[in-house]
Amino acid sequence: MAKTAQGSADTAPEQAQRGLDQVQLSALEQAFRAWVEASRRQADRVSRQRLWLIFLLLRSTGARLGEVLGLNARRDLDLGPARPVVRFRSNGGDREVPLPADVAGELQAALADPELMGSLAAGPAGLFDMDQGHVRRKFYERACEAGIPRGLASPSALRRSLARSLVRQDVPLPVVQRLLGQSSADLTAAFCDYSDAEAGRIVEEYLKREERRKTSARNHFAGQITRVLRGPVVSSVELTSLGGFKVVSVVTRDSVERLGIRPGVLATADIKAPWVQISAGSEEPVSSAANRYPGVVRRVLADPAEPVAAEVVAELADGTRLAAVVTAESARRLGLAEGAPVWVSFGAFSVILNFG
Known part of the structure; x- marks a missing residue:
């Protein structure tokens, strides 16, 4: 029994x-x-x-x-x-x-x-x-x-x-x-x-995660660490995304050791929209930014009640979407409209790496 x-x-x-x-x-x-x-x-x-x-x-x-x-x-x-x-x-x-x-x-x-x-x-x-x-x-x-x-x-x-x-x-x-x-x-x-109990927990986790996303980084690359170049104070860390894009970040040497950052580790890279730069045209611009990718404008959000700023959403070749906040005047001057070719860039210091 x-x-x-x-x-x-x-x-x-x-x-x-x-x-x-x-x-x-x-x-x-x-x-x-x-x-x-x-x-x-x-x-x-x-x-x-x-x-x-x-x-x-x-x-x-x-x-x-x-x-x-x-x-x-x-x-x-x-x-x-x-x-x-x-x-x-x-x-x-x-x-x-x-x-x-x-x-x-x-x-x-x-x-x-x-x-x-x-x-x-x-x-x-x-x-x-x-x-x-x-x-x-x-x-x-x-x-x-x-x-x-x-x-x-x-x-x-x-x-x-x-x-x-x-x-x-x-x-x-x-x-x-x-x-x-x-x-x-x-x-x-x-x-x-999923069972009903598992589905309930997943929905709760998803809602909490989405709430965190609203108040933190907007743009997201998921992939694997492929290179770590150590320096005496800071280190350069390269992530290769699922779509094949290389994303370079600069983190402190202490963070590399504390978080166990090394090739093969899975990670995500996030970049806040105000840190993303947009350059019009299909030709790669001359820039010191470590991360530069060609894309196409998918959406321009310009509110008449907000005459100062506009949000531009560009899509990369693998479907990754990157949002940038630019001045409304810059959006008009650069001719940023849906379907327009652009280059999206951001510096290595602007990348936030997350693990686990």
């Missing part, structure tokens, strides 16, 4: 919740770490370390379990500091997925571990070659240790959780689809169904 009660307790949360939240994901990660560190025999340590790496790849890439177990570490991992990636190969087409810097570091350490590599008959090529059933059982055991329903610790639940997290961070659905290697956006959208 007690076993039946436990089964009901495990099943009910899964019905109400269809993916791991950040607290549960952190608890599962801690359970894996503790399990690996608790190993005493070399054989146990090697096996647990391999399972830990499989967990990290599933958590950070949204790949299918079979895809991760089929990886050849020598061929499919590129762990260079500029842009670490993993390449998944399938009959439906290969895809390249960026790796967070911490995951790339764990993989590098494993590949440099002589005991781990020496235990593999096939060397690095066999690092992830493990039985699917064994992997799933160990995932379920870690879920029990973390107090999480076992169904939420399955490889497919990790895949679903990453998809939901990216969508909630405003990553476009087609981008998430390509990341997961799915054939259509409809399949990806199916990952983002």
